[in-house]
Amino acid sequence: AQSVTQPDIHITVSEGASLELRCNYSYGATPYLFWYVQSPGQGLQLLLKYFSGDTLVQGIKGFEAEFKRSQSSFNLRKPSVHWSDAAEYFCAVGAADSNYQLIWGAGTKLIIKP
């Protein structure tokens, strides 16, 4: 069955430290991969997406993600986090044959220590 796993429910990092949020997927077809961020009381905002080509994808707010087919992973990274990055982050997977439906991870809540 198709699935997306975000193994970390919560992650706490100090302001200025680097960040890596993990996402693993199980998908039979070639995946389309997305990272979204949800700030408290807000809807979701797209950070970045990968369809094909260069496996290192740059997104907004200084985020990047790397697609590793051999590991079925699409981890999100940021070299230095800011307090405003505190939010919940969602990984999602779709495919050309997924009938417009994305499969979503459970989310990782990022907490920033001052």
Add this chain to the structure above:
Amino acid sequence: KAGVTQTPRYLIKTRGQQVTLSCSPISGHRSVSWYQQTPGQGLQFLFEYFSETQRNKGNFPGRFSGRQFSNSRSEMNVSTLELGDSALYLCASSRSGTSTDTQYFGPGTRLTVL
């Protein structure tokens, strides 16, 4: 360009009642998707509409229904409310609703069922 708007932002209902939520997509977007977000289940896909037609439906009971109007605005209805229907209901719009299309989310409607 105005974003996705959802009304109302907050609703309190009692068990057995019905509720209608509204979503106005970004101008020019013809696809509208609905999601239910709860702490326990994460983001669950409800259904997607394109040009007034439901193209895909998630695994929810028939109490959950929706429709889309000719101006792409969409409504979802939940009948015979249950306590477990308490959730944040998110609407997302995109130009075509394909897997490669970026979805833009509204702020959500917080439904509380007492």
